[in-house]
Amino acid sequence: MSGNSMKRALIGHLPAIAPVDHLVHLFGFVMQHRRLPRRRHPLFNDVIHRIKASTEIVDPLRVYVTDKEFVKTFVRDRVGDQHNVPTHTVFRRVDDVDIDLIPDRCVIKPTHASGQIITRKHGEPVDMARIRGWFALNYYRTSRERNYKNLQPKVIVEPLIFNDAEITDYKVFCFQGRPRLIQVDYGRHSRHVRKFYDLDWREQGFGLVYERGSIDFERPANLDRMLQVATRLSQGFSLVRVDMYSDGESVLIGEMTNCPSGAMGVFSPPDGERLASAMIFGDLTDEMLHTQVA
Structure with a gap:
């Protein structure tokens, strides 16, 4: 068993109560960033940690959009069903899982977890045991989100x-209901690269978790519409990331991400976190941030 697997197994056996969850988040933050979360002059990861460790993370709206099926209702009501990725089927019980209901070209994922996905491109065999195993998966037990x-x-x-x-993938960081920073990901299932852009599509000189790579991403032809959609969807949240896809015409929402990178993301260079924080939070004082993030 790997070190990460042992850690997840240990966390999964801890009591499922908020004080323990807070300690898990704090320990993980300190081990990853080699410092305590900041109360004064908080940076990107500090604010996300604050959301994870506060009652804001169980706000009914945040919980609702966490579900990858229910978020489509939220998107439909806010901006219209044309901005949803179509749904082929939803398996609600393990006994419902049927290979005959899975198209040759599709994406399969649990609605109640993060980071789990199967992409079927050309009718290749599907790991049905893995799909059925997702019904026993409780992502909270190991993430404590x-x-x-x-x-x-x-x-x-x-x-x-x-x-x-x-x-x-286009991922728009929104704060106080306004887009602030755009993250672009490509090659998530091969060689993952990631870049950041401001709202005028100027590339930023920092990375987060993945290398920036040499790809020069073109400004989407419908960027203004993408930002309008992100604005409408982010109303009612302090900090949220609106994840979307676009072909230059359509804007389709993938999900709403409450805690990007789980407050564990490492910037490169390290000063990138300060730069990203300034772009997202602006010149808000500590007191103003405290009122915006519970």
Whole structure:
């Protein structure tokens, strides 16, 4: 068993109560960043840690959009169903899982967890045991992100959008209901690269977790519309990341991310965290940040 597997197993056996969750988050933060979370002049990871460790993470709206099926209702009501990735089927019980209901080209993922996905490109065999195993997965037990704690296990199947198995992800960081910073990811299932842009599509000189790579991403033709959609979806949140896809015409929402990188993301160079924080939070004082993030 690897070190990470042992750590997840240990965390999974700890009592499922908020004080323990807080200690797990604090310990993980200190081990990753080699410092305590800042109360004064907080940076990017400090604010996300504050959300994870406060009652804000169990706000009913945050819990609702955490579910990858329910978020589509939220998107439909806020900006219209045309901005949802179509749903092929949802398996609600392990006995419902049926290979005959899974298209040759699709994406399969649990609605109640993060980081789990199967991409089927050309009708290749599907790991049905893995899919059925997702029904026993409780992402909260190992992540201690309490917005996942009471989600019903389900598996959602979606078509490959834009007829492409390797598409570009656009992720818009919004604070106080306004887009502030754009993250672009490509090659998530091969060689993952990530870059950041301001709202005028000027590339920023820092990275987060993944290398920046040499790809020069073109400004989406419908960037203004993408930012309008992100603005409407982020109302009612302090900090949230709106994850979307675009082919230059359509804007499709992938999910709403409450705690990007789980407050564990490492910037490169290290000063990048300060720069990203300034772009997202601006010149808000500590007191103003405290009122915006519970």
